[in-house]
Amino acid sequence: MIRKLSLFYDANQVISSMSNQFARQLSLTSFPPNSQNLNSLCSNGQLREALVEMAVQGLEMKFEGYYTLLNECVNRRAFREGQRVHAHMTKTCYLPPMHLRTRLIVFYNNCECLNDAQRVLDEMPVRNVVSWTAMISAYSKRGYASEALNLFLQMLRSGTEPNEFTFATVLTSCSGAWGFDLGRQIHSLIIKTKFESHIFVGSSLLDMYAKAGRIYEARGVFDCLPERDVVSCTAIISGYAQLGLDEEALELFRLLQREGMTSNYVTYASVLTALSGLAALDLGRQVHNHVLRRELPSYVVLQNSLIDMYSKCGNLSYSRRIFDSMPERTVISWNAMLVGYSKHGMGKEVVKLFKLMKEENKVRPDSVTFLAVLSGCSHGGMEDRGLEYFYAMAEGENGIEPELEHYGCVVDLLGRAGRVEEAFEFIKKMRFEPTAAIWGSLLGACRVHSNVEIGEFVGFRLLHIEPENAGNYVILSNLYASAGRWEDVRNVRELMVEKAVIKEPGRSWIELDQILHTFHASDRSHPRREEVSAKVKELSVKLKEAGYVPDLGCVLYDVDEEQKEKVLLGHSEKMALAFGLIATPEGVPVRVIKNLRICVDCHNFAKFVSKIYGREVSLRDKNRFHHIVGGTCSCGDYW
DNA sequence: CTAGGGTTAG
Numbered sequence: 001m002i003r004k005l006s007l008f009y010d011a012n013q014v015i016s017s018m019s020n021q022f023a024r025q026l027s028l029t030s031f032p033p034n035s036q037n038l039n040s041l042c043s044n045g046q047l048r049e050a051l052v053e054m055a056v057q058g059l060e061m062k063f064e065g066y067y068t069l070l071n072e073c074v075n076r077r078a079f080r081e082g083q084r085v086h087a088h089m090t091k092t093c094y095l096p097p098m099h100l101r102t103r104l105i106v107f108y109n110n111c112e113c114l115n116d117a118q119r120v121l122d123e124m125p126v127r128n129v130v131s132w133t134a135m136i137s138a139y140s141k142r143g144y145a146s147e148a149l150n151l152f153l154q155m156l157r158s159g160t161e162p163n164e165f166t167f168a169t170v171l172t173s174c175s176g177a178w179g180f181d182l183g184r185q186i187h188s189l190i191i192k193t194k195f196e197s198h199i200f201v202g203s204s205l206l207d208m209y210a211k212a213g214r215i216y217e218a219r220g221v222f223d224c225l226p227e228r229d230v231v232s233c234t235a236i237i238s239g240y241a242q243l244g245l246d247e248e249a250l251e252l253f254r255l256l257q258r259e260g261m262t263s264n265y266v267t268y269a270s271v272l273t274a275l276s277g278l279a280a281l282d283l284g285r286q287v288h289n290h291v292l293r294r295e296l297p298s299y300v301v302l303q304n305s306l307i308d309m310y311s312k313c314g315n316l317s318y319s320r321r322i323f324d325s326m327p328e329r330t331v332i333s334w335n336a337m338l339v340g341y342s343k344h345g346m347g348k349e350v351v352k353l354f355k356l357m358k359e360e361n362k363v364r365p366d367s368v369t370f371l372a373v374l375s376g377c378s379h380g381g382m383e384d385r386g387l388e389y390f391y392a393m394a395e396g397e398n399g400i401e402p403e404l405e406h407y408g409c410v411v412d413l414l415g416r417a418g419r420v421e422e423a424f425e426f427i428k429k430m431r432f433e434p435t436a437a438i439w440g441s442l443l444g445a446c447r448v449h450s451n452v453e454i455g456e457f458v459g460f461r462l463l464h465i466e467p468e469n470a471g472n473y474v475i476l477s478n479l480y481a482s483a484g485r486w487e488d489v490r491n492v493r494e495l496m497v498e499k500a501v502i503k504e505p506g507r508s509w510i511e512l513d514q515i516l517h518t519f520h521a522s523d524r525s526h527p528r529r530e531e532v533s534a535k536v537k538e539l540s541v542k543l544k545e546a547g548y549v550p551d552l553g554c555v556l557y558d559v560d561e562e563q564k565e566k567v568l569l570g571h572s573e574k575m576a577l578a579f580g581l582i583a584t585p586e587g588v589p590v591r592v593i594k595n596l597r598i599c600v601d602c603h604n605f606a607k608f609v610s611k612i613y614g615r616e617v618s619l620r621d622k623n624r625f626h627h628i629v630g631g632t633c634s635c636g637d638y639w
Numbered sequence: 640c641t642a643g644g645g646t647t648a649g
Contacts, residue, residue, distance in 0.1 A: 067640085099640040106640075133641040168642035203643040235644040266645040273646075304646040335647040368648045375648090405649065437649080 038065045042072040047081055054085065059092050063100060066093075070103045079111045098124065102131045109138035127158070133166045136173075145173035149182055162189075164198045171204040175211040183208045197225060203232040210239025233261045238270035246277035247516075265291075265299040272305035279593040279620055281313035282514040304332045311340030314591055314618050314625060331363050338372035343624045345634045347380015367400050374409035379624055381636055383417040386410070404432045411438055415445025416638050424454050436466040443472065447479045448638055455479045463495070470496065470503035471597070474554070478600070481553035489553075508572035508594040510580050519575040528579065535578040536569050543608040551601040573602045577609060577617065589616035597622050597639070607631050 041050040050069055054061060066089050073082035086104060089096050101120050108117035121127065121135045132155040139148035152170045155162065162170070167190055174183030187196075187205060195201045202225045209218035222228075222236045233256050240249035253271050257263070268291055275284040288306060296302070303326050310318035323329070323337045334357050341349040354373050357365060370393060377386030390410050393402050407430050414423035423442055427434050439462045446455030459476035466472060473496040480488040509518040519526060526532060540548070555564040568574075573594045580590035592606075598621040610617045611631030619626040627634040 070640095097640095102640040128640095130641045135641090137641065163641080165642040170642095172643075198642095200643045205643090207644065229643095231644045233644085238644065264644095269645045299645090301646045306646095308647065330646085332647045337647090339647060366647095371648050408649095 038068045042068050047072055047076065047078060051081060051084060054088055061088070061092055063093075063097055066096075066100055067103065070100065070107055074103070074107045074110050077110050079113070082107045082111065095125070098126065098128055098131055102134045105131065105134045105138060109134075109141065112142070114138060114142060114144070127160065129160055129163050129166060132160055133163070133169055136166065137169045140169055140173040145176065145179055148173040149179065162193070164195050164201050167193075167195055167198075168200040168204045171201070171208045174208045180208070180212040183212070196221075199225060199227055199229060199232060203235045206232070207235045207239065210236070210242065213243060215239055215243055215245065228256075228261065230262050230264050230267060234264075234267045234270055237267065238273070241270050241274040241277070244277060246274040249274035250278070250280075250283070265296055265302045269299075269302050269305040272302075272309045276305075276309045276312040278509075278511075278516060279313045279591070280511050280514075280516060281310075281315060281591075282511055284309045284313055286514070298327060300326070300328060300330050300333065304330070304336050307333065307336040307340065311336070311343070312620070314344075314620065316340055316344055316346075329363060331366050331369065334363060334365070335368045335372055338369065338376060342372050342376030342379055344627070345379045345381075345624060345636075347377050347382040347385075350376030350380060351382065351385060365398060365400070367403055367406070370398070370400060370402070371405055371409065374406060374413070378409060378412045378416055379635070379639075381416070381638075383413045383419075386413045404435065404438075407432060408435075408438050408441060412441050412445075415442055415449075418445075418449050420445050420449055420451045420454055424458075436462060436469070436472075439465070440469075440472065440475075443475050443479075447475050447482070450479070450482050452479060452483045452485075467499045474599075478553045504596060506572050506594065506596050508576035508592055510576045510590070510592050512580075512583055517576070517579060519572040519579070521570055521572050526575075526579075528582075531582060532575050532579050533569075535582055536574050539574075539578060539581075539605075539609065540569055542612060543605065546608055546612050548605065548608045551604065554599045554601045568601050571599065571602050573598060573619065574605055577606060577619075581609070581613065581615065587614065589618060591618045591620075593620045595622065598626065603633065603637070603639075607633060 038050050038053055041047075041053060050072065054065065054069060057065065066085060069085045070082065072078070073085060089100065101124055104120045105117045108114070108120065117135060117138050121131060124131060132151070136148050136151050136155070139145075139151060148170060152162070152166070155166075167186065171183060171186060174180060174186065190196050190201060190205065196205070202221055206218040206221040209215070209221065218236060218239050222232065225232055237249050237253050237256070240246070240252060249271070253267075253274075268287055271287055272284065275287065288309075291302065303322055306322050307319045310316070310322070319337060319340050323333060326333060334353070338350055338353055341347075341353065350373055354365075354369070357363065357369075370389065373389055374386050377383065377389065387410065390402065390406065390413075392398065393400060393406065407426075411423045411427060414420070414426060420442070423445060427438060427442065439458050443455060443458045443462055446452070446458060455476070456479075459472065459479065462472045463476070473492050477489045477492040480486075480492065505520060507518055507520045509516050511517075517526065519532070540550075550565050550568050552561060552564045552568070555567045559567070573592055576592045576594075577590060580592060584590060598619060603626065606617045606619055606626070606628050608631065609615060610628040617626075617628040619628065621639070623639060624635065626639070
């Protein structure tokens with residue numbers, strides 16, 4: 001009696017709570033075949049039984065039944081089962097309705113069978129916005145941008161009006177050169193159709209602009225949104241961060257937080273990217289604490305960002321602690337850790353961790369892994385080991401073809417080891433057209449090992465490909481200077497003036513109590529500038545007594561020696577270092593960050609400071625960390 | 640039935 005009543009009240013619930021067999025009996029006997037019992041079986045996780053039910057129902061199957069089954073197959077990514085449903089549907093339905101076919105498209109996409117999804121679309125006698133959009137989404141989610149865009153154009157030609165879903169989807173495929181042009185046109189279409197202020201469309205749109213490097217346009221779209229949510233806020237913050245506009249990203253994050261923005265793990269990951277760029281350890285720790293306090297579940301992406309943040313802030317042991325504590329790791333987790341060791345010049349650790357990765361055999365190394373390993377060997381002074389890895393790669397041992405960047409690492413490895421001729425031959429034999437970066441790395445090697453013959457050739461080559469890069473002129477002139485060829489030094493300098501080279505302004509900074517103090521070359525903006533330049537002068541006098549000799553070859557301006565020395569003392573990293581000495585107690589390590597490669601003179605200067613003042617200096621430049629202790633640098637004077 | 644942001648390298 002009770003059972004009957006409850007059946008009447010909520011049949012599904014009762015069926016769900018019964019044993020499989022009994023439920024089936026009941027569904028076959030007590031009920032007319034309909035989608036209700038399919039629903040119960042599916043929600044009970046009994047997909048197999050539901051399929052049996054489908055077979056039993058045969059021609060009696062209802063559309064809702066198919067829908068229920070497909071839904072379950074989508075959720076479970078049950079490929080075979082979904083195929084059976086599809087086949088059954090084809091047999092029994094004369095004309096399956098559009099929404100079922102659309103669901104099939106989603107199903108096949110979920111199972112990574114784009115061809116099958118496309119076939120379903122092709123076989124549709126009529127298509128609507130939803131079915132078009134589902135297929136466009138399928139392509140864009142799998143990274144087939146041009147296919148997605150083509151389909152979108154096809155859709156427009158067919159006379160179907162896109163809706164907000166379509167726009168939000170298609171814009172994600174508009175990054176890249178020709179995608180951006182189309183993206184702009186789509187933007188005007190969006191304005192016409194009044195979807196511009198739709199929150200999904202808007203965030204997709206601003207992300208499109210940000211990824212194309214058009215941050216002002218992105219910000220414009222963001223500012224025009226009538227409402228904001230986590231995603232749109234995160235999109236604009238990460239837009240700044242991805243373009244290296246770290247301070248702007250941080251500032252906006254603070255602003256939006258004051259305005260009550262909610263954050264989630266994606267937001268934190270984006271902010272951490274900005275903090276990595278700034279090497280803002282205190283702020284990074286603050287975000288980390290915040291994350292811990294919120295007790296978010298463990299997101300791999302967020303952990304990866306934390307690994308990266310700590311390593312780029314100079315705190316590798318924290319990175320490793322997070323790495324070790326992760327319940328699950330992706331290839332990015334390994335790569336981030338390997339890159340960390342590599343940038344700190346810890347070649348042995350790179351090799352050890354890479355070995356561990358292969359032993360664990362849970363995650364397959366990718367091309368970034370090998371970049372990290374090769375550059376780790378290079379920075380760590382393990383040339384032969386690096387070459388072994390490269391040749392193993394080239395022989396196809398890992399299933400990853402070496403790309404241009406891997407070849408670049410080898411040039412670096414050989415150059416560092418003083419095998420300059422070999423590096424030169426290696427470049428000539430490459431299956432790639434050498435890029436400026438590759439020639440640049442060889443030129444650097446020529447300077448360190450004073451190989452003027454090859455260096456001159458490479459230098460000219462480089463000035464031809466990349467005439468706007470001031471760094472090349474500097475290194476070439478350094479090379480000439482080391483060989484005493486002053487006439488050539490002058491020529492290079494004149495050439496540089498002639499080409500009106502724009503040099504990215506050098507700047508250095510130091511973090512004290514969560515505040516970043518930034519110095520530009522010959523800076524006059526810092527509130528304690530007087531004190532700082534006085535300290536630099538004082539240092540220079542003391543260091544000279546200890547044997548420091550300013551390296552005037554680092555200055556390309558055509559001025560007298562005294563002026564040159566002044567220019568050198570105005571370098572931003574010296575100011576940041578001096579400020580660090582003033583503002584922190586004796587004996588405390590000083591951490592300086594520079595946006596470009598550190599110059600030879602400043603490197604030497606820092607070595608003397610570490611020796612005379614007994615300070616550990618950690619200096620992060622564009623390429624790597626320099627840990628300077630007692631007058632010796634972890635880079636071994638090659639960087 | 641269809642939708643937006645994220646982590647490593649360069």
